[in-house]
Amino acid sequence: MQVTLTLANDISTDIIYPGRFMATVLPSETPQFAFADDLAFNGRLKAKEVPAGSVIVAGQNFGCGSSREQAVSCLKGHDLVIVAKSFARIFLQNAVNLGLRVVVCPGIEAVEGDKLEIGATLVRNLRSGKEFPVIALPPSRQSIIDAGGLIAFTRQRLMQLKKAV
């Protein structure tokens, strides 16, 4: 999986999905505005130059700020994978709920163009040969991913409740 973009700490949801596009809400329509103010990267995304499964490597506190779910759905729409040193709480929960692949990797070191092998416990940088431990998501979040996201998880629960009644 190739690193397509590297980012610093504290990348806010205003960078990922600027507020002025928030009237656009549908997951099918948000991907066009991913990183809209980063004209170069947004241009590559729109030109389909970033293959599905490409990786954004970020620093600490990725996705801080707003609860806007567009910041997750716009990345999910391009099938990106986010490897970050840490994530802000609401962004991480939204990613789990919508099925955006997020990997918590506190020591990650990578530059654009590197190829990463992402496993359950380690990320291996194939260029440098270095390995970086992954912090697994807690079972409470993993169970939502395993169910196929929060919509599926909630549907299961609703049907159980209806049966119980």
Added chain:
Amino acid sequence: MTLAEKILARASGVPYVKPGDVVEPRVDLAMSHENAALVLHQFHEIFKGLAFEPQLWDPSKVAIIFDHRVPAESPKTASNQKRVREFASWQAISKFHDIRGDTGGICHQVLPENGYVRPGQVVVGTDSHTTSHGALGALAFGIGATEMASVWSLGRALNVEVPATIKVVVSGKFKPFVGPKDLILHLIGKITAQGANFKVLEFHGPTIRTMSTSGRLVLCNMSVEAGATAGIVPADAETARYLKEEAGVTEALDLVSPDADATYEAVIEIDASGLEPQIACPHTVDNVKPITAVAGKPIHQVVIGSCTNGRLDDLEVAAKIIRGKKVSSGTRMLVFPASGRIYRQALGKGYLGAFVQAGAVVMNPGCGPCLGVHEGALGDGEVALSTTNRNFKGRMGNPNSEVYLCSPAVAAASALKGVITDPREDH
């Protein structure tokens, strides 16, 4: 148990919880704004193909307040609002606040001033600043639209991990022209933008006990800027006073407190008497400096308002500084009262007149320019000084501009000079 643990345990029907436990608390209040349009979409997705119709678990516990883009700035927003308005009518949502001068306003002001939030409640909102409502002793946290759709369906928040709590103890009396905004900016600067990520900030100490609910709302509102899941102030006599006198609540209140032997992950002590006015510099909220470090910086736009600092006491401080003077030429000053009620109170007390006569533009209640979606955008290379809560790159609609954050007193004094100004200089 800490206050957050106690509230989560009760709402989940268990006697005891500790950090890391996973619970499914009942939700007492579920708030959305314009993004209810997305919640609605996801709500219908949940029910797609099921044998039963989409139905809110309890319409009386759902609140929808239009504030982010009011009145609508585009046909797209207007159409989203129309869809939500029709849904609110169909589901008979009584806590629906449309675009109105009497009952409208910013969600984080409308909820408290109407008495919707009570101590001990679990409040969720599709807005990160839902942390505000901890000011009334509720556990209030932001969630995404899909999670809200789940809450609308089930009335519970699923798979909530009990967060650890950091106790913040504040003592000492504020100096003149220093207040809650300076305190929370100082705290965020001290612990950083991720210092409370996945944690709760629980506020204690004599300074908090003597602080008005309006001031407590500032602290809890901006707790999320340190990454906090929630900020919370244990309910006390002031909470009861506010709910009774200002929010018209007549029912008995349950002033739930943390246990004396609660376990905190850390304790942070702050002496408020030593604080100077604080400024959060571009482009992160934790880039906080005392005003002396940035005084003299030229500014093109001053914004007073928002869920952080658009309440009556904020407007009062600013109006007293502005009255009889003029906003500097070359600087625009925009004022956004946080709700229709505050707008009318400020009108009655002459604050709005003072602003207009000084050359400020008084706008209708709403989020305004805070998040760059509606009005008050900045030009390339321009600098704003604002009482709002975020200064991220691009926040006010233009990535080639800068936003500094401050208190209403600093904003007003600076508007008169056209540069960042210490309000203690001339007053």
